[in-house]
Amino acid sequence: MIKVVFFDLDDTIVDTTKLAEMARRNAIENMVRHGLPVDFDTAYQELLELISEYGSNFSRHFDYLLRRLDLPNNPKWIAAGVISYHNTKFAYLRTVKGVRQVLLDLQRSGYRLGIITDGDPIKQWEKILRLELDEYFGGVFISDHLGVKKPHPKIFRKALRKMGVEPGEAIMVGDRLYSDIYGAKQVGMRTVWFKYGKYADRELEYLDYADFTISSLEELPEILRGLKLEEESEGGSDKEVHAD
Amino acid sequence: MIKVVFFDLDDTIVDTTKLAEMARRNAIENMVRHGLPVDFDTAYQELLELISEYGSNFSRHFDYLLRRLDLPNNPKWIAAGVISYHNTKFAYLRTVKGVRQVLLDLQRSGYRLGIITDGDPIKQWEKILRLELDEYFGGVFISDHLGVKKPHPKIFRKALRKMGVEPGEAIMVGDRLYSDIYGAKQVGMRTVWFKYGKYADRELEYLDYADFTISSLEELPEILRGLKLEEESEGGSDKEVHAD
Numbered sequence: 001m002i003k004v005v006f007f008d009l010d011d012t013i014v015d016t017t018k019l020a021e022m023a024r025r026n027a028i029e030n031m032v033r034h035g036l037p038v039d040f041d042t043a044y045q046e047l048l049e050l051i052s053e054y055g056s057n058f059s060r061h062f063d064y065l066l067r068r069l070d071l072p073n074n075p076k077w078i079a080a081g082v083i084s085y086h087n088t089k090f091a092y093l094r095t096v097k098g099v100r101q102v103l104l105d106l107q108r109s110g111y112r113l114g115i116i117t118d119g120d121p122i123k124q125w126e127k128i129l130r131l132e133l134d135e136y137f138g139g140v141f142i143s144d145h146l147g148v149k150k151p152h153p154k155i156f157r158k159a160l161r162k163m164g165v166e167p168g169e170a171i172m173v174g175d176r177l178y179s180d181i182y183g184a185k186q187v188g189m190r191t192v193w194f195k196y197g198k199y200a201d202r203e204l205e206y207l208d209y210a211d212f213t214i215s216s217l218e219e220l221p222e223i224l225r226g227l228k229l230e231e232e233s234e235g236g237s238d239k240e241v242h243a244d
Numbered sequence: 245m246i247k248v249v250f251f252d253l254d255d256t257i258v259d260t261t262k263l264a265e266m267a268r269r270n271a272i273e274n275m276v277r278h279g280l281p282v283d284f285d286t287a288y289q290e291l292l293e294l295i296s297e298y299g300s301n302f303s304r305h306f307d308y309l310l311r312r313l314d315l316p317n318n319p320k321w322i323a324a325g326v327i328s329y330h331n332t333k334f335a336y337l338r339t340v341k342g343v344r345q346v347l348l349d350l351q352r353s354g355y356r357l358g359i360i361t362d363g364d365p366i367k368q369w370e371k372i373l374r375l376e377l378d379e380y381f382g383g384v385f386i387s388d389h390l391g392v393k394k395p396h397p398k399i400f401r402k403a404l405r406k407m408g409v410e411p412g413e414a415i416m417v418g419d420r421l422y423s424d425i426y427g428a429k430q431v432g433m434r435t436v437w438f439k440y441g442k443y444a445d446r447e448l449e450y451l452d453y454a455d456f457t458i459s460s461l462e463e464l465p466e467i468l469r470g471l472k473l474e475e476e477s478e479g480g481s482d483k484e485v486h487a488d
Contacts, residue, residue, distance in 0.1 A: 034373065075365030076378070079365075079367075079368075079370040090331075121319030121323075122319045122326060129320070129324055129327055130327060
């Protein structure tokens with residue numbers, strides 16, 4: 001019987017990718033506004049290339065952007081980018097559509113909820129606290145604390161142990177087939193792939209590890225009701241067998 | 245004749261110290277609110293001690309605060325501190341009383357304005373741009389770019405050269421007797437000590453380098469009018485001499 005529902009954070013609970021795109025666009029716009037001598041499209045494309053090469057870790061992107069554009073290292077332009085980037089991230093941080101209602105539904109149905117996520121622990125907690133989501137979750141597990149990344153089993157096992165459940169009593173919901181779905185399945189959990197955002201058509205070689213696929217989180221309560229009914233009917237037939 | 249008025253940035257143009265204090269208080273308050281198992285006063289005093297030992301550079305303060313309080317490194321508490329710290333810094337960034345009116349007055353009277361400041365160039369530009377102060381200033385000179393700190397003469401000489409004036413044609417306004425006043429005087433500029441904030445009673449051994457002392461920026465236009473009259477009357481007697 002499922003007792004705990006685990007969620008990935010980015011692009012499952014929090015609408016991270018959409019926000020990051022908005023923040024980057026606004027950053028470039030403000031840099032151009034403050035004198036960056038390049039048109040918006042050129043600068044934005046260069047930034048996207050840079051991010052795909054260096055990863056989305058933010059700290060030195062605007063710095064490197066100027067180098068790539070053969071421009072002097074002008075702190076005014078960088079500051080203009082940083083301001084708009086941060087303002088956007090603070091003002092437009094949002095949950096994925098339907099999240100709060102689903103979390104509430106699941107809690108009311110008696111499920112305990114957890115988060116299993118990669119990323120910088122302080123930044124991940126910033127998102128959770130800014131959105132006031134911490135009340136919903138009985139446990140937040142961030143892989144960096146253990147020196148691993150999903151799909152490493154260590155983070156999943158720790159989450160199960162701390163929540164006091166067996167793998168068969170937990171289900172993992174996440175947008176990434178590799179880190180979330182393959183990772184959770186490896187330790188024996190049920191899995192729900194949330195086909196959403198930039199990973200909606202990637203890592204499909206791990207599709208077999210998904211027990212369910214949803215395109216809206218609102219489908220989740222129905223899946224859990226289905227699993228419960230299934231187990232109850234199995235439990236029922238077990239009893240009949242024992243009664244014999 | 246004075247042609248350029250240079251200002252220090254922190255605690256002269258921007259009310260930095262007041263803001264930092266507010267931000268730190270709000271940070272501790274939010275950490276306690278999110279479960280930091282220490283009372284406000286204990287945590288706040290510890291933070292102030294830490295800052296006086298490690299300097300006000302922010303990045304690892306909350307981290308170290310937990311260590312000093314013998315508490316586990318809980319990213320939720322750190323995130324709570326970081327959020328309130330940043331929210332406060334963004335929401336309450338203010339100019340020192342009277343700044344905008346004075347800058348406008350000086351511009352109207354034909355003076356060109358500049359900033360000579362220490363600090364991280366991007367962070368300094370962030371303050372200038374967030375407060376939309378950049379329109380007032382013909383030059384912003386940040387010592388970090390040159391690998392020095394005020395009172396090193398290099399930063400003052402560069403500012404003079406870039407603004408195209410001789411030392412005798414410039415006046416420096418700042419809250420620190422050592423870095424601003426002694427520094428500017430060393431290269432031959434006039435100096436106005438703005439007796440304000442936490443340096444209002446420090447570094448008094450450099451008081452002799454201040455040509456003027458003010459406790460409100462609103463006294464500045466009057467000082468400049470006085471200097472102008474003085475120079476005109478001197479210029480007048482010069483002419484009479486030459487006419488002989």
